[in-house]
Amino acid sequence: DGGITQSPKYLFRKEGQNVTLSCEQNLNHDAMYWYRQDPGQGLRLIYYSQIVNDFQKGDIAEGYSVSREKKESFPLTVTSAQKNPTAFYLCASSMVQGVHTGELFFGEGSRLTVL
Amino acid sequence: QQPVQSPQAVILREGEDAVINCSSSKALYSVHWYRQKHGEAPVFLMILLKGGEQKGHDKISASFNEKKQQSSLYLTASQLSYSGTYFCGTEITAGNTPLVFGKGTRLSVIA
Numbered sequence: 437d438g439g440i441t442q443s444p445k446y447l448f449r450k451e452g453q454n455v456t457l458s459c460e461q462n463l464n465h466d467a468m469y470w471y472r473q474d475p476g477q478g479l480r481l482i483y484y485s486q487i488v489n490d491f492q493k494g495d496i497a498e499g500y501s502v503s504r505e506k507k508e509s510f511p512l513t514v515t516s517a518q519k520n521p522t523a524f525y526l527c528a529s530s531m532v533q534g535v536h537t538g539e540l541f542f543g544e545g546s547r548l549t550v551l
Numbered sequence: 552q553q554p555v556q557s558p559q560a561v562i563l564r565e566g567e568d569a570v571i572n573c574s575s576s577k578a579l580y581s582v583h584w585y586r587q588k589h590g591e592a593p594v595f596l597m598i599l600l601k602g603g604e605q606k607g608h609d610k611i612s613a614s615f616n617e618k619k620q621q622s623s624l625y626l627t628a629s630q631l632s633y634s635g636t637y638f639c640g641t642e643i644t645a646g647n648t649p650l651v652f653g654k655g656t657r658l659s660v661i662a
Contacts, residue, residue, distance in 0.1 A: 476654060476655075477654060479638065479640075481651070537581065538598075540640070542592035544591070
């Protein structure tokens with residue numbers, strides 16, 4: 437079955453540590469995204485990538501980093517520079533089709549808690 | 552730039568109808584609608600493109616008013632399974648730009 441796999445589902449981190457969240461898709465989608473979800477805030481864009489080896493910052497990129505070395509993979513690193521990292525993180529992918537953004541397929545999410 | 556959704560929350564009894572609105576301060580190129588159940592990933596409902604079309608499947612439909620920079624989601628004869636948080640995602644220019652999501656509308660359907 438095609439889809440997006442995020443891991444880990446739950447993660448606990450001590451202050452000052454970097455953590456990496458994994459996102460893998462087998463949908464052959466060109467575009468991948470990372471969103472952060474906080475209660476009452478909706479989904480806010482962290483980073484996105486429309487092609488391998490290229491990515492752009494979203495609205496809240498500070499304290500995060502990404503890489504896109506393979507089409508299938510778009511890992512997110514939450515660095516110690518992120519002041520308030522406790523949140524639910526969602527990875528998504530979509531086809532690049534025509535001139536409008538296609539349907540987003542989301543992973544199950546990763547819940548990060550900083551102790 | 553974040554679209555504004557209203558209402559923030561609504562409680563319905565089974566069989567009642569609801570309307571969720573999504574308004575933007577900028578001209579919209581497309582609007583997406585997603586539903587997220589508690590603890591799960593958002594699931595796509597539909598896309599509306601510039602042109603004022605209306606779409607729907609089953610008892611859920613949506614409209615897109617270009618002039619008002621607004622989209623509305625209509626839920627008819629609500630079922631318990633409609634409960635969840637509904638998000639609109641907007642695209643203000645062509646070119647596969649990332650969606651900007653509203654804060655969501657929490658819908659609770661009770662028996």
